[in-house]
Structures are given as C-alpha cells and as structure tokens.
Amino acid sequence: MDFTKFIQATAGIHGILGVAWLGLSLHVVMFLKPPVSVVVRKIQAILAILVTFAGLVLWHYLHPGVFGIREAWLAVGVVCAIAAAGLQHGMAKANERRIRALGPEPGEVAMPLLKKVRLADRLAALLLAVALIAMLGSGLLR
C-alpha cells in the first residue's frame, strides 16, 4: 500500500469510527437506562482507543511541526474527545459499578449515582458532537 492510500484509509477509518462513537454515545443517552451493559462500555472504550490512535497517526503525518488555525481546531476536538472518554470510562463506569454493587434492587439509594451516570453520558455525547464539528471545521479550512 502506498503512503497516500495508507493516509486515505486511516482518515476514512478514523472518521467512520469517530462518528460511530458519537452515534453509540447518543444512543446511550437517548434510548438506554443506566446502568448500561458492560458490553456497551467496552465498545465505547475500543472506539475511543481506535479513534484516538488513528487520529494521532493522522496528526503525525499530516501536521508535522506546525500549529496554525487548522491545528487549533483539531486540538479543540482532541481535548473534547479525551474529556468524553474520561467521563465515559471514569465517572459513568465507576458509578455504574457502585450501582451494581448495591444488588439487583438498589432502590432510592441508587438515585444520586444514576444521576451522575446520566450527567457523565450527556456531557460526553455533547463533547463528542463538539469534537466532530471541530474536526470538520479543520477540514473546511484545508
């Protein structure tokens, strides 16, 4: 595979997986009741890792040693994406673990924990939407 094709493939995979991550996170917020299945959290984690890795490869080859307006837009997206991953795999997952530890019928005690999970998921989805806008904004300035 020549270099151009490698970059095109990486960019395609990055964009598609990024949108899949955002889509799954919106699905969690809109249609799933916390605590969300461990499988969903695993898929979110895998998407976050792959998107970040592909994004860093793209940055390394397409933006070496420069920091202009395009990189500023990208940096906003990167910070939002990393914060979203932190919320999903820190705040949301940790509180879901606490809810599960309360047993099958957690009752009222779980309410504050559920609120924290919902807040983390909503903020993460919002940040991923901002990340997508920032990435597309950088692309428009090409």
Ligand code: HEM
């Ligand atoms: C840490 C995470 C991320 C890093 C390091 C990163 C980095 C990058 C880089 C370097 C590019 C290439 C810009 C160019 O063509 O010169 C890019 C493009 C893109 N990224 Fe990301 N990104 C990240 C997260 C995301 C997320 C979460 C999404 C979606 C929600 C996303 C969606 C896109 C899209 C759609 C493009 C193509 C933009 C265009 O060319 O119009 N990225 N990203």
